[in-house]
Amino acid sequence: MKFLRDALDGIKPNFTSGGKWEKWNPVFETFETFLFTPDHVTTSGSHIRDGVDIKRLMTVVVLALFPALFFGMYNIGYFHFEQLVALGQQDSYTFMEAFLFGLWKLLPIIIVSYAVGLGVEFIFAMFYGHSIHEGYFVTGMLIPLIVPVDLPLWMLAVSIVFGVVIGKEIFGGTGMNILNPALVVRAFLFFAYPTFMSGDKVWVAGASEVDGMSGATILGQLGSGAEAVVDKTYSVMDMFLGFIPGSIGETSTLAILIGAVMLLLAGVASWRIMLSGVIGAAIMSALFVLWGANPLMDFGFKHLLVGGFAFGLVFMATDPVSAAQTNTGKWIYGFLIGFLSILLRVLNGFPEAVMLVILLLNVFAPTIDHYVVQASVNRRNKRVEDKIKKALSA
Amino acid sequence: MSDVEEKEALFSKKNRQLLINPLDSDNPITVQVLGICSALAITVKLEPAIVMSLSVLFVLSAGNVIISLMRNIIPSRIRIIVQLVVVAALVILVDQVLKAYLFDVSKQLSVFVGLIITNCIVMGRFEAFALGNTPWKSFLDGIGNSAGYGLILVVIAFIRELFGSGALMGQQVIPDSFYDAGYANNGMMLLPPMALIVVGVIIWVQRWFNPSLEEAN
Numbered sequence: 001m002k003f004l005r006d007a008l009d010g011i012k013p014n015f016t017s018g019g020k021w022e023k024w025n026p027v028f029e030t031f032e033t034f035l036f037t038p039d040h041v042t043t044s045g046s047h048i049r050d051g052v053d054i055k056r057l058m059t060v061v062v063l064a065l066f067p068a069l070f071f072g073m074y075n076i077g078y079f080h081f082e083q084l085v086a087l088g089q090q091d092s093y094t095f096m097e098a099f100l101f102g103l104w105k106l107l108p109i110i111i112v113s114y115a116v117g118l119g120v121e122f123i124f125a126m127f128y129g130h131s132i133h134e135g136y137f138v139t140g141m142l143i144p145l146i147v148p149v150d151l152p153l154w155m156l157a158v159s160i161v162f163g164v165v166i167g168k169e170i171f172g173g174t175g176m177n178i179l180n181p182a183l184v185v186r187a188f189l190f191f192a193y194p195t196f197m198s199g200d201k202v203w204v205a206g207a208s209e210v211d212g213m214s215g216a217t218i219l220g221q222l223g224s225g226a227e228a229v230v231d232k233t234y235s236v237m238d239m240f241l242g243f244i245p246g247s248i249g250e251t252s253t254l255a256i257l258i259g260a261v262m263l264l265l266a267g268v269a270s271w272r273i274m275l276s277g278v279i280g281a282a283i284m285s286a287l288f289v290l291w292g293a294n295p296l297m298d299f300g301f302k303h304l305l306v307g308g309f310a311f312g313l314v315f316m317a318t319d320p321v322s323a324a325q326t327n328t329g330k331w332i333y334g335f336l337i338g339f340l341s342i343l344l345r346v347l348n349g350f351p352e353a354v355m356l357v358i359l360l361l362n363v364f365a366p367t368i369d370h371y372v373v374q375a376s377v378n379r380r381n382k383r384v385e386d387k388i389k390k391a392l393s394a
Numbered sequence: 395m396s397d398v399e400e401k402e403a404l405f406s407k408k409n410r411q412l413l414i415n416p417l418d419s420d421n422p423i424t425v426q427v428l429g430i431c432s433a434l435a436i437t438v439k440l441e442p443a444i445v446m447s448l449s450v451l452f453v454l455s456a457g458n459v460i461i462s463l464m465r466n467i468i469p470s471r472i473r474i475i476v477q478l479v480v481v482a483a484l485v486i487l488v489d490q491v492l493k494a495y496l497f498d499v500s501k502q503l504s505v506f507v508g509l510i511i512t513n514c515i516v517m518g519r520f521e522a523f524a525l526g527n528t529p530w531k532s533f534l535d536g537i538g539n540s541a542g543y544g545l546i547l548v549v550i551a552f553i554r555e556l557f558g559s560g561a562l563m564g565q566q567v568i569p570d571s572f573y574d575a576g577y578a579n580n581g582m583m584l585l586p587p588m589a590l591i592v593v594g595v596i597i598w599v600q601r602w603f604n605p606s607l608e609e610a611n
Contacts, residue, residue: 158580166591170594191581192581
């Protein structure tokens with residue numbers, strides 16, 4: 001380690017102000033703080049409440065994503081080989097084969113995600129002369145988990161440039177964004193290249209080259225209305241464990257729950273948002289069961305297990321930057337996400353509902369907070385007024 | 395006051411400013427933020443955008459001259475009504491000409507030709523400029539502002555048609571080999587929200603090069 005430190009110290013003067021490569025200081029600083037704990041100290045009074053900094057916060061979230069990530073890898077291989085078996089091209093496959101196939105498919109997506117996203121961050125950091133923030137660390141891991149496996153990589157790259165620039169950098173970078181950048185990337189993909197983001201061919205690796213194979217998601221099948229289209233049924237256990245087609249990381253509710261527990265134990269995500277989201281979705285699902293006009297309504301509480309609901313609620317809605325900040329606000333925010341997700345899903349037949357609802361609520365989060373704060377101010381004012389009145393009348 | 399203006403050359407520096415400023419530092423769309431609605435609605439393809447720009451060019455320059463000629467006899471209490479009559483007459487003229495000679499484009503533009511009447515740029519220039527300036531200056535101002543409007547429209551339409559449909563002026567420009575290699579048109583470009591984002595990016599780039607436009611806050 002000593003030689004690394006010496007090497008860094010040796011070239012450091014070039015990067016400090018006045019040095020030869022002064023412009024590249026953010027890049028240098030990022031690598032330095034990546035390798036070593038920064039030795040910066042605050043010059044005036046500080047407000048430390050905890051030993052946690054952004055980097056460690058982000059690391060916890062990425063670790064919490066690992067169960068979903070690993071299951072996603074297996075899921076890719078599982079559906080790929082199931083398809084081959086169904087076609088009679090292969091007799092059997094092992095667990096490791098499926099996992100390695102998924103790893104092989106997922107790795108390029110992750111690499112593109114980080115390379116492009118960090119590239120954009122580097123460029124902006126250099127132009128604006130601020131240091132490179134760690135915000136993309138999580139976003140770069142979220143993005144591969146919310147796209148279909150067969151998405152062309154160049155589309156992913158274009159969308160990431162759009163998402164990071166429009167979703168984050170124009171607002172001032174990490175911590176300033178009003179929208180969740182990963183969801184902006186997905187929304188852009190969905191509207192720009194709809195044929196690659198929905199339908200029955202994109203969810204299983206290699207399915208587009210096979211005629212007659214269908215890997216439609218459960219919501220996609222239900223949404224298309226005709227029950228005859230439902231050519232494959234999945235048990236509730238399949239839905240819970242994740243043996244269903246879908247975006248890479250969203251299929252397994254169990255893996256997402258493990259991640260949720262990690263986030264809650266570390267105190268990174270808000271339990272209020274998660275709980276109220278589940279309550280909202282449960283209420284809406286129950287209401288639709290009472291209505292029961294089509295298969296999507298009859299789907300009931302299974303709505304909580306399929307599609308992007310669990311993943312969105314645990315990893316997207318709880319993003320501390322774009323979510324509501326007040327405790328009451330978080331209850332309202334989470335509840336509306338759950339409630340509206342199911343509402344849109346069912347009445348619009350729109351499997352992407354969770355993504356759009358979270359983006360919508362991201363936009364409304366400051367409004368919710370504003371009214372929560374105002375209500376509190378009014379309540380306190382009233383208390384004081386009452387006291388004064390009482391004192392005067394006494 | 396009038397004899398001072400008569401001595402002024404036809405293209406004096408001041409008059410040239412009237413033409414040039416709206417192209418950049420006083421652009422109706424990106425700086426005055428007027429006429430956004432039509433910039434979103436008819437910029438999916440280049441051709442309607444150009445026709446729209448030319449229509450606004452005609453309406454605004456002719457209208458500015460007419461209003462300017464009448465500026466001393468219009469009672470200020472009913473000036474909006476007078477302006478509306480003038481712009482409505484001109485728009486109907488444009489609409490009829492388009493229907494006669496460019497029927498396809500006219501159908502694409504549909505209601506938006508009629509809506510030139512409510513285009514904020516038109517009324518804005520009547521109110522802010524034509525009512526207080528001579529016909530020649532108003533004419534230049536009309537040309538300048540509609541050119542600034544058209545410039546932005548054409549840039550947006552160029553980007554949206556190129557990436558949204560792979561074509562320009564209805565002709566495919568992205569070669570088939572690209573599509574065979576896996577390229578796909580960007581459907582988002584065809585949706586109005588993307589026009590808004592493109593306008594935003596243009597505003598951003600413009601202010602990047604011209605920091606004096608940035609609002610203090």
